[in-house]
Amino acid sequence: MSAPDDRKDAPNGTDSRRSHVEALYQELILDHYRRPRNRGTLEHPDVALRKKNPLCGDVIDLQLQFDGDTLREVRFTGEGCAISQAAASMLTQRLKGKSTAEAAQILDRFARMVHGEEGAADESLGDLRALSGVSRLPVRHPCALLASDALAEALASHR
Amino acid sequence: MSAPDDRKDAPNGTDSRRSHVEALYQELILDHYRRPRNRGTLEHPDVALRKKNPLCGDVIDLQLQFDGDTLREVRFTGEGCAISQAAASMLTQRLKGKSTAEAAQILDRFARMVHGEEGAADESLGDLRALSGVSRLPVRHPCALLASDALAEALASHR
Amino acid sequence: MISALPRSEFPLLAASPRLAYLDSAATTQKPRAVLDAICDFYENDNANPHRGAYALSVRATERYHEARARVAAFLGVGDPDCLIFTRGTTESLNLVASSWGRANVGAGDEIVVTGAEHHANFVPWQQLAIEKNARLRICELAPDGALDLDRLRALLGSRTKVVAFAHVSNVLGTIAPVRDIVELAHRVGAIAVCDGAQAAPHLTVRFDELGVDFFAASGHKMLGPMGIGVLVGRRRLLEAMPPFLTGGDMIEFVEDDHSTWNRLPHKFEAGTPNAAGAVGMAAAAAVLEGVGMDAVRAHERELVRSAYRRLSAIEGVRIYGPGPADRSGVLSFNVGDVHPHDLATILDSHHVCIRAGHHCAQPLMRRLGVSATARASFYVYNDDADIDALVNGVMAAREMFSRVGA
Amino acid sequence: MISALPRSEFPLLAASPRLAYLDSAATTQKPRAVLDAICDFYENDNANPHRGAYALSVRATERYHEARARVAAFLGVGDPDCLIFTRGTTESLNLVASSWGRANVGAGDEIVVTGAEHHANFVPWQQLAIEKNARLRICELAPDGALDLDRLRALLGSRTKVVAFAHVSNVLGTIAPVRDIVELAHRVGAIAVCDGAQAAPHLTVRFDELGVDFFAASGHKMLGPMGIGVLVGRRRLLEAMPPFLTGGDMIEFVEDDHSTWNRLPHKFEAGTPNAAGAVGMAAAAAVLEGVGMDAVRAHERELVRSAYRRLSAIEGVRIYGPGPADRSGVLSFNVGDVHPHDLATILDSHHVCIRAGHHCAQPLMRRLGVSATARASFYVYNDDADIDALVNGVMAAREMFSRVGA
Ligand SMILES: Cc1ncc(COP(=O)(O)O)c(C=O)c1O
Numbered sequence A, B: 001m002s003a004p005d006d007r008k009d010a011p012n013g014t015d016s017r018r019s020h021v022e023a024l025y026q027e028l029i030l031d032h033y034r035r036p037r038n039r040g041t042l043e044h045p046d047v048a049l050r051k052k053n054p055l056c057g058d059v060i061d062l063q064l065q066f067d068g069d070t071l072r073e074v075r076f077t078g079e080g081c082a083i084s085q086a087a088a089s090m091l092t093q094r095l096k097g098k099s100t101a102e103a104a105q106i107l108d109r110f111a112r113m114v115h116g117e118e119g120a121a122d123e124s125l126g127d128l129r130a131l132s133g134v135s136r137l138p139v140r141h142p143c144a145l146l147a148s149d150a151l152a153e154a155l156a157s158h159r
Numbered sequence C, D: 001m002i003s004a005l006p007r008s009e010f011p012l013l014a015a016s017p018r019l020a021y022l023d024s025a026a027t028t029q030k031p032r033a034v035l036d037a038i039c040d041f042y043e044n045d046n047a048n049p050h051r052g053a054y055a056l057s058v059r060a061t062e063r064y065h066e067a068r069a070r071v072a073a074f075l076g077v078g079d080p081d082c083l084i085f086t087r088g089t090t091e092s093l094n095l096v097a098s099s100w101g102r103a104n105v106g107a108g109d110e111i112v113v114t115g116a117e118h119h120a121n122f123v124p125w126q127q128l129a130i131e132k133n134a135r136l137r138i139c140e141l142a143p144d145g146a147l148d149l150d151r152l153r154a155l156l157g158s159r160t161k162v163v164a165f166a167h168v169s170n171v172l173g174t175i176a177p178v179r180d181i182v183e184l185a186h187r188v189g190a191i192a193v194c195d196g197a198q199a200a201p202h203l204t205v206r207f208d209e210l211g212v213d214f215f216a217a218s219g220h221k222m223l224g225p226m227g228i229g230v231l232v233g234r235r236r237l238l239e240a241m242p243p244f245l246t247g248g249d250m251i252e253f254v255e256d257d258h259s260t261w262n263r264l265p266h267k268f269e270a271g272t273p274n275a276a277g278a279v280g281m282a283a284a285a286a287v288l289e290g291v292g293m294d295a296v297r298a299h300e301r302e303l304v305r306s307a308y309r310r311l312s313a314i315e316g317v318r319i320y321g322p323g324p325a326d327r328s329g330v331l332s333f334n335v336g337d338v339h340p341h342d343l344a345t346i347l348d349s350h351h352v353c354i355r356a357g358h359h360c361a362q363p364l365m366r367r368l369g370v371s372a373t374a375r376a377s378f379y380v381y382n383d384d385a386d387i388d389a390l391v392n393g394v395m396a397a398r399e400m401f402s403r404v405g406a
């Protein structure tokens, strides 16, 4: 019997949810949505993986190439909302060149940030912190996590 | 959204339902229940018929013998509550010797009385009028009507 | 356009004056009269119907019986015993597919559905076809999303056993030409199964005149409570069908090695009925009758006309399905490259509730060539202010996204 | 013995101070807290769960999710995703018989039930056996009506696929030795299906400790609303089973020619869930937890002990089943040659609500050698005054009938 802030309208039109949403859809995220980094396919991936979110119909196809323990290249294709696409774009950017252990740590931290864990969003996430506002939108968590779940699975399958 | 009389208890303990029920379980009816008339079987019935009331588990087995158009003999066996047994006993008594048309009329009148139709309970029903109180107990209508339905069906099959 | 029923009659809407609830195709808000009817049942007449030998149980039975008669009258069903209370449209359609279907569809037979069906009227038939080695045939839609009678005619043949279709599409708002479909189905000896989930709340439904063999609807989509719905069927078919669920109330005699079944409607209502739910659904039908289904329809027509006109004037907005005159109160659309989920989140922050996704109609999404749409749907409590909020929210979303060029 | 919960918390009982409601085994009265929870959901959080992309729908989803967690905790289910909301016990048991049964029971296999089962846990198995050419075996009861473990052991074998039994009998009040039954069933590789309709309201149930493979219960028999119930199952079995009903929410992907299924619990919850019903059932569980299930049980034990003693002191009264110490709060009895229906009518005129008939257990009636019994059943709101009324009514009926000798 929670009483979220919108149940009764604020008397003077201030509206915290609206400002959260506006903060989320900032230029950085829209830029990654419109011009995703690492979008495409690899000729000879070490790992290829498809993940879907049946609730929204979002799909991601991932391809990874390793250099020993290091994630050398990563590409994705797929379809989805601004949040899922920006997350895929920013995550692949952030993980490239990292060791599988480092990458897994970042993914874990990212997931905790999305779930709203306090203090999870530290420096290691870099630009990904722009997505921290998703934590207040539980229904969008699957969008934010589609790429990170897929990446975690792909990394695990390499080890 | 009916408001039957028992919803709020009468302040001084007068209770019309109780007196109706007491009036229904009068000695005449109990006597027919304990000493049913026409209980038994016939050697060579013209019509034999079984009817059940799945709701209560009541059963009646009817056997009829005709003399042309006249119901010469009728017997029943079966199991059931005081109301169903008394009804079977009194109905068979009342119908014996009647023409099929007269019998059908009595059965019709009886059914209308049970359903609470005003004025249905006339002289032609005789003792059966002792069962008129059932009309106020809808849940007991099937008990009262088991024998009469069976008799009506048996008569119809003779015609 | 003011609302057809005041918001003040809907406690949730009254408590949130700025909320633009535009997701009634998913579920409707509940008027006070419906909540009162449910509580009144529990506070005054609660007992297990059919089973008791005391006055309270008789009252419960009568209330349940009255509810059936009321809902039957609302849906134009002359024989209330042919109206089965179920949990909702989904259970109703599963009942038909399982009970009638398993008994009547065999290998090589064909089941025809349309490309616009809700999963509830698609997956049960698909699974029946798989189980029975029958063939599921999907009638493709006309370019505007309407049912294509010529295509349907061409699909039907002597192997067709079932034609299953939505009276009103929950995505496109298209209204099916029910009598034409029934005629085509009956001509080849198939039964016509009508998913009425979006029809019962919005149109005058006269089951006896429609000619369909089965009709399904949900209480919660027509101002009633969750957990209750109906299946209406032709007596001849219902009597010939085996039961669906078995247990208490639906039996006549239970022997050790076989059982016999109770008469209609009980044969298809196993277990303790949801009497309070039925009473609530009947109260909802009474509220709608109070407004008048013609008025309900006229009100939605106005709203949808206005929303259609104003939304389509916004650059980048694409509305799916037919023009505003031919549709029920549902609008599915997309806004440029703003993904429907992002749109819904942004609209939500403007107190506008719309739905985004596949709307339980993935086969239709494939046919529209999209993975999702945004959907606004209207009902008796909506008014111009709700459309204002929708239009303003859509424009805000467009602007937000246009800060960064493609 | 005063009531464990005051009558004033139950609007129906508060409005009829003299009513002795002794038919809780059929359905219970509803406390104000349950009605309030249902209304609160509709007034504040009503939307279609799972489907919406707006805050209201998220709240509805959360309320539904919380309700599942609450009911799971009440029943000792560690993994709430293995708790499926259904319409009630009847649907739950049909789900198992249809989905698990059709996939796992074949010709020549055996299904074991007891002679005391409610039709809901008898007819689905009987029909499955008929459909699959399997054999339904009925475990006869011990002379006092208890489950006879030796007989059961002797019945089980390598062909046994299912052992289905009531945790608590709705006629005799007997409490089954669940763990022993489970052990016997598992030893031969059969699953143990427990009909918990009369257990969940009256005993502490810890699903994870009972060892049964499936457990079914109804909300309306434990102070909750009608139209909601649960099936709890082992994850391994639920995951391997095909779905029961198909449609919205339970799918993952719907292709034209096949579909894939959502994860638990959604796979078994097709269509719009009865979220308000689940919230009401959770509120009922909270009320019972407030009293404490040990206190509920102790209260009923006292009532049944007293009623047993006082009724059996009346000449001509015959009580079926075990002595008062071993039973739940149910007493089935007969009074001389006063037919149970006549008795119920007379008791009703004394404001005493009992049930008369076969109690949806015709196989048991045959075994008891009667066509019907009278049944009084007790719950948290009953007190000594209710037993006084029962006893006085029974004596009045006896007297009424003794005016005319046999
Ligand atoms: C056209 C259509 N059919 C079937 C359904 C399923 O109804 P329910 O979820 O109430 O069973 C819906 C709504 O979800 C619908 O819109």
Ligand SMILES: Cc1ncc(COP(=O)(O)O)c(C=O)c1O
Binding pocket: C248, C270, C271, C272, C273, D025, D026, D088, D089, D090, D091, D118, D120, D121, D166, D168, D169, D170, D195, D197, D198, D218, D229, D360
């Ligand atoms: C032992 C038992 N099993 C099953 C049921 C069926 O429950 P429901 O009618 O709620 O489905 C009942 C109650 O009627 C019962 O007492």
